Amino acid sequence: MKFFTAAVAAAAGLSAVGTIHAQSLPACSSVYTRKELLSLTPTEWSTVSGVLNAMQRNGWFAWFSYLHTQWFTQIHNQSQFFPFHRRFVYEWERVARLFNPAYVQPYWDEMRDYRAPATSPVLSSSWAGGNGQGTNRCVLNGVQAGWTMTYQSSHCLQRNFGNNGQPGPWYSPEYISSILQRSTTMDSFRSQIEYSLHGIVHINMGGDMATRASPNDWLFMLHHANIDRLWWQWQKAGHLWTMDGRNFDGNAMTLNTNIVYYNEPVRAVMQLGNGNMCYQYASDPVRRRSLLGNLEDLIESVLDLDDLKEWFPETAKGSNKPGLPAPAPAPAPAPTPVIAVANGRVIPYPKELPDSWVVSMGGDLDSAHRVRDDARKFVNAMKKAGYKSPI
Numbered sequence: 075m076k077f078f079t080a081a082v083a084a085a086a087g088l089s090a091v092g093t094i095h096a097q098s099l100p101a102c103s104s105v106y107t108r109k110e111l112l113s114l115t116p117t118e119w120s121t122v123s124g125v126l127n128a129m130q131r132n133g134w135f136a137w138f139s140y141l142h143t144q145w146f147t148q149i150h151n152q153s154q155f156f157p158f159h160r161r162f163v164y165e166w167e168r169v170a171r172l173f174n175p176a177y178v179q180p181y182w183d184e185m186r187d188y189r190a191p192a193t194s195p196v197l198s199s200s201w202a203g204g205n206g207q208g209t210n211r212c213v214l215n216g217v218q219a220g221w222t223m224t225y226q227s228s229h230c231l232q233r234n235f236g237n238n239g240q241p242g243p244w245y246s247p248e249y250i251s252s253i254l255q256r257s258t259t260m261d262s263f264r265s266q267i268e269y270s271l272h273g274i275v276h277i278n279m280g281g282d283m284a285t286r287a288s289p290n291d292w293l294f295m296l297h298h299a300n301i302d303r304l305w306w307q308w309q310k311a312g313h314l315w316t317m318d319g320r321n322f323d324g325n326a327m328t329l330n331t332n333i334v335y336y337n338e339p340v341r342a343v344m345q346l347g348n349g350n351m352c353y354q355y356a357s358d359p360v361r362r363r364s365l366l367g368n369l370e371d372l373i374e375s376v377l378d379l380d381d382l383k384e385w386f387p388e389t390a391k392g393s394n395k396p397g398l399p400a401p402a403p404a405p406a407p408a409p410t411p412v413i414a415v416a417n418g419r420v421i422p423y424p425k426e427l428p429d430s431w432v433v434s435m436g437g438d439l440d441s442a443h444r445v446r447d448d449a450r451k452f453v454n455a456m457k458k459a460g461y462k463s464p465i
C-alpha cells in the first residue's frame with residue numbers, strides 16, 4: 075500500500091508507550107474518538123443513522139457481508155482475527171465518513187450489560203432495535219427497522235435472541251479484566267476473547283448475527299468496535315507490538331504478515347493514533363462506574379488477593395493496572411449511577427457457545443471448551459472469595 079511505504083520512509087514516530095519505536099508509523103495530525111453508543115448526543119446519533127440509511131441504499135451492508143463471508147475461514151480462529159477485524163471496522167468507518175465526515179463508529183459496552191443484555195437501551199427502539207418478530211424474526215424497530223437485506227439473498231434483517239428471548243448472561247467486566255491481565259501472548263488473548271465475549275454475542279443475538287453474513291446487522295460494527303477496544307486496552311498494557319501465533323495458512327504470524335484481503339502488513343494497524351488508524355476510544359465506562367475508581371481497586375479492597383492472584387496477576391502486583399487504563403480526555407459520557415458494593419451481586423455463569431455452532435463456523439472445539447472451563451472456574455473462584463460485583 076502506498077501510504078505504508080511512504081509512511082515508513084517518513085521515519086518512525088513516537089509510540090504510545092513514549093519511546094521511539096522503529097515499528098511506529100507517523101502520529102496522526104488529528105484523532106477522533108469512538109464513543110459508547112449510549113453516550114452519543116442526539117445530533118451525533120442522527121448523523122450515524124442518516125449515514126447507515128445511505129450506506130444501506132448504496133449496497134454497503136451487502137458488500138461488507140460479502141467480504142466477511144468470503145474470507146470467513148481465513149479471519150477467525152487464528153491470529154488474523156484482531157488485525158483483520160480492526161481493519162474491517164476501520165474500512166466501514168472510512169466509507170461512512172465519505173458519506174458524512176462526522177460519522178464515528180460507536181461501540182457497545184457489552185460488559186456493562188452482561189447480566190441481561192436484552193434490557194440494554196442499546197437494543198431498544200431508540201437505538202439499534204431489539205429482537206426479531208414473527209415467524210421470520212424480522213427486526214421491526216431501531217435504526218434498521220424493517221430493512222430488507224440483499225446478501226446472500228433478499229430477506230428481512232433477522233435477530234433471534236438466544237435463551238428464549240432472554241440472551242445472556244455474558245461475561246462480566248471482572249472476567250474480561252482477568253483475561254486482559256493474564257494473557258501474555260496474542261494467541262492466548264485471541265482465543266480467550268474470540269471464544270468468550272466475541273462468540274456469545276454473535277450466537278446470542280441470533281439471526282443474521284449468528285451467520286457468516288453478520289455485518290448485515292449493524293450490531294456487528296458495535297460489537298467488533300468493542301472487541302477492538304479490548305485489544306487496544308491489552309496492547310496498551312505492555313503488549314503494543316505483540317503478534318504471534320499462526321496465520322490461516324499455518325505460517326507464523328508476524329507484524330509483516332499481510333492482513334487478509336487488504337494486503338497491508340499487520341503493523342500498519344497496530345498502533346491507534348498512528349498511520350491511518352486516526353482514532354481512539356473514549357474512557358472506559360466500567361472504570362467510571364465502579365465504586366472505587368476502577369475494578370482492580372475494588373477487587374483488591376474486598377478480597378484476600380492470595381486466593382485470586384492467578385486471576386488478577388497485575389492487581390496482585392499492586393502497581394500498574396493493565397486492562398483499565400486511565401480515562402482518555404474524551405467527551406463527558408452520560409452519567410451512570412454508582413452502585414454500592416453492599417448491593418453487589420454474585421457473578422453468574424456465562425452462557426456457553428453450543429458445540430454445534432462452533433463446528434458450523436469452522437471454529438476449534440478444544441479452544442472453545444478451554445475458555446468455557448476457564449470462565450466457570452473464574453466464577454467459582456470469585457464466589458468462593460465472597461466477591462459481589464457492583465455491575
Ligand SMILES: [Cu+2]
Nearest residue numbers: 142149150159
Ligand atoms: Cu468476523
